[in-house]
Amino acid sequence: MQGNRLYEGQKLALKYFTVAIVLFGAQLLFGLIAAIQYLYPSFLFNTLDFSIARMVHINALVVWLLYAMIGAVYWLLPDEAGVEVVGVKLGTLAFYILTAAVAVVVLVYIFVQVGPGNEMTLWLITEGREYIEAPRWADIGIVAVVLVFLYNVYATVLKGKHSGILVVLMADLIALAGLYLAGMFYTDNIAVDQYWWWWVVHLWVEATWEVYVAAVGGYILIKTLNANRQVVEMWLWIEVAMMFGSGILGLGHHYFWIGTPEYWWEIGALFSALEPVPLVGLFVHVLYDWGKERGKGNSIKNIPAFAWLTVETFGNFLGAGVWGFMHTLPQINLYTHGTQWPAAHGHLAFFGAYVAIMISAIYLAVQGKAGLKEMKMTKAGWWAISLITVGVLLMTVSLTLSAYTQTMVERGMHGATWEGYFIAQANKWFVQGMGWRLASGLAVVAGYALLVYDLLTVTKKQPAEVTEGEAAVQTA
């Protein structure tokens, strides 16, 4: 940390983090609306239908994570490279353009919603492709903004130090940005459409985003635990090897049933079954470092950030690894594909793999902004992490129970017809699961309110004099 003196790049990071947290709130609000509609379908019917609520829910999630991801890179970039971010003015301009564009897209989503069946709608209103619905004009804007971001990362690293973390990020970010282009075209052939759509969706969340998390997680370990950089970077390369080694061809598990050749059954099954392996490595690594530093009597420099990183490693392994593996084999996926199973998996995976680590990075920035050497957990922060984590876990279990019911009743008994679908949706156990999902969603919203409060006040609520010696005793 540089005390109170922040790099300009880090000030830009704070802007990105602020918008990220606001969009996180929007994500929860629209998720709540969608969850209510499952139980009370007339809620906002023909005004703000499920399709819109659900689209805003997920788009807000994706966009706030991207904001936080860009923010975290701008935060660590000058710190790691040891020089100011090169094009920081351009970066700030890109930030305002992106934010204005996001605001327009969201307003159009909410107030225009749908358009006539022609190309104009795809250019101006929505592309109607799940997760990447943003209209084409916004796609082009996003690409322009990302190019500015990439320029800043590359130019800064080339000018400063090339740490292993930065090298991994440079390679990963260019792949991440390039993949977005695979989602920017139209075809009448829905099988080909979905084939390339998965290149964006899967190769983001199950490959490049995971590697991003490993790199930023390494940085957070160094900052919170003073972990040995050489060890952290060795683990990082091992994780890159395992994540790309399993994740790239793990793409095959989306190619079982969309008009693709059968060989994807074997390829998808094998490689996606390997995908949890690096995620085990990630949390073993974090716990190992924690134990080692504790053994030396070293204190944790930022307890909230470290706590969220721990949630990340377990959540990533459980949500992405275990819950993903549960329905990834084609023999099982034939019945679970297109049910609440992916919803159960998606909620814990996104929370575990991405939300938790981004909150961790934001706590790190909060500490850096105040120039604190050490930061303790407050009561509000403790309640926030508990409510959000337990809430998402409960939500996942609830959705899993609904998913089981749907799979057995709709797919097993009735064979996926219209009638079979609605019989399963009306099943008591299915409905109960949806009820618990809504309840746990309310817990997450309460946790979010506390999180926002804590992020704003945590630095002012620190114990007056936390010397390093005292801190070591308390955490040991």
Add this chain to the structure above:
Amino acid sequence: MENKPTSVWTSNRFWRRSATWITGVAAVLLILLTFDSMGQMQMGTAEDIQNKVTKRIPSPVVINYKIDYVLDPYRGHEVPIIGGKTVDSATGKVSSKFEEKEKFFGRDDWSEEEARALIHKGKLTIQAKNCMDCHTLLGNGAYYAPDLTKAWLDPAWSSEGPLQAMTGANSKEEAMATFLQNPDKYPTHERMMPNLGITPEEAKAVVAYLKFMSAIDTNGFPRNFGKIKGAVDARK
């Protein structure tokens, strides 16, 4: 600077090189497989159908034919059948005859050009109305409404089905198109489809797309479609 590692297993250089090689090999394999898949997934032509060539994604002129979804003992799962089926007596493999026609909006002679224009409009409408944010198509999308992969073959829309009767239409395609234009007028369940302002032309095009989509070879997804209806229904 890196300390001299005591073993190759703790050498950053070794792991960096491994990561680069593994990523490179995986990426190259994916690209090669993609070329192969794209070849197999190209949309068929009317000529293919005339020559009785089965394609994973058939020509849009399949809207002129009767489409079915039957168990293929050879492949071990259901396959779409276009225009009647033939069975290989040795292997049990079933394949399409491409003979039995079926009128679609009163015609069974939609030309390739007309059929393509229709499904083009249908696909654009499916995207413009965000169908995927409630329904699943080929199993992908949201889970708030029924899967549409084989919706064309759903017994509920057949001449004996409750949905066709509800709209008062005389054919499956007319029933579906009528419903799509005013779904909130036909409340089948408490959870209804909202009115998305779908025009008659758009509705016709969407129904054409649904018929076309039901003829895509999805490796047996969804399993047992509509087969157990009536046999294991707890409500009856």
